[in-house]
Amino acid sequence: MVNSITIKLAIVKNDSLSYLKLDISESFYIKYNMQFTLAMEYSRLVKQLYHSINYQNEEIRFEIIYSKRRTFGIKVSGDGSVIARSPNNVDETEVITFVKNHSKWILKQRRLLIESRSDKVFTQSYEQGQLHRYLGNEYILKVSFSKRRGVNLFEKSLIVKTPKPDESKDVERTLRAFYKAQAQQILPQMIEKSWSKFKHFNLDPPEYKYRFLKRKWGTCRIDGLITLNLELMKEDMDCIEYVIIHEMCHLLVPNHSKKFYDLMDTMLENHRDIEDRLDKIII
Numbered sequence: 001m002v003n004s005i006t007i008k009l010a011i012v013k014n015d016s017l018s019y020l021k022l023d024i025s026e027s028f029y030i031k032y033n034m035q036f037t038l039a040m041e042y043s044r045l046v047k048q049l050y051h052s053i054n055y056q057n058e059e060i061r062f063e064i065i066y067s068k069r070r071t072f073g074i075k076v077s078g079d080g081s082v083i084a085r086s087p088n089n090v091d092e093t094e095v096i097t098f099v100k101n102h103s104k105w106i107l108k109q110r111r112l113l114i115e116s117r118s119d120k121v122f123t124q125s126y127e128q129g130q131l132h133r134y135l136g137n138e139y140i141l142k143v144s145f146s147k148r149r150g151v152n153l154f155e156k157s158l159i160v161k162t163p164k165p166d167e168s169k170d171v172e173r174t175l176r177a178f179y180k181a182q183a184q185q186i187l188p189q190m191i192e193k194s195w196s197k198f199k200h201f202n203l204d205p206p207e208y209k210y211r212f213l214k215r216k217w218g219t220c221r222i223d224g225l226i227t228l229n230l231e232l233m234k235e236d237m238d239c240i241e242y243v244i245i246h247e248m249c250h251l252l253v254p255n256h257s258k259k260f261y262d263l264m265d266t267m268l269e270n271h272r273d274i275e276d277r278l279d280k281i282i283i
């Protein structure tokens, strides 16, 4: 009898996780080293998980998600990943043909999304008079000299006081510290309110980190660490609540499958509208 070693492998793609169970025989493990074995198994499994087609020398790698729906659909995400959605019981080759027929469109979408993301998302100018947002409202940035650093909101102005008002890096740092301090005051209450919806699942409460992230509103790790993007402090409370609940739902469903959105439906009634709003800000 061959003893086998079972390893649970998590593949992270964007902020969704897929789990794969590997069974590696002990003899195989002894013969090769562990890293090599894992790398081989990984590439074999990724091939199973993703499909790949080529169009004009560009690879389009995509995942097929089957669900109770009547039509095909393709979603291109900002990170360039592609998901093909298909009704249940459709032959895989049919889905692949559908994706092939849309190759040109997919590449165009991918280029547009990647370009707009890399220039516009979460970048901001810190010159006087620029518009900056806080909790969904717009303010005009005013920078003034002060020995003590600080930020005040006054009517339509966001006033940054700093000993170095001419250095935009310094203004940025001061403003970021302000968003972080606000997050530390506001987010724990929002988290508590949102977590109450998850009480009956008897989950271990997650831990939270607040960070400035470049491309994501939040992430959820399988060991229960939720990271929230401090850029959220620029959005309104509905958006903040949406991201918190979205990440909490990942504790139960790690990917963005139908099961995930069914869960979101029960947690937040109007989540689709809010998601659209967040998307608009990202793209």
Ligand SMILES: [Zn+2]
Residues within 6 Å of the ligand: 015, 016, 246, 250, 256
């Ligand atoms: Zn997610």
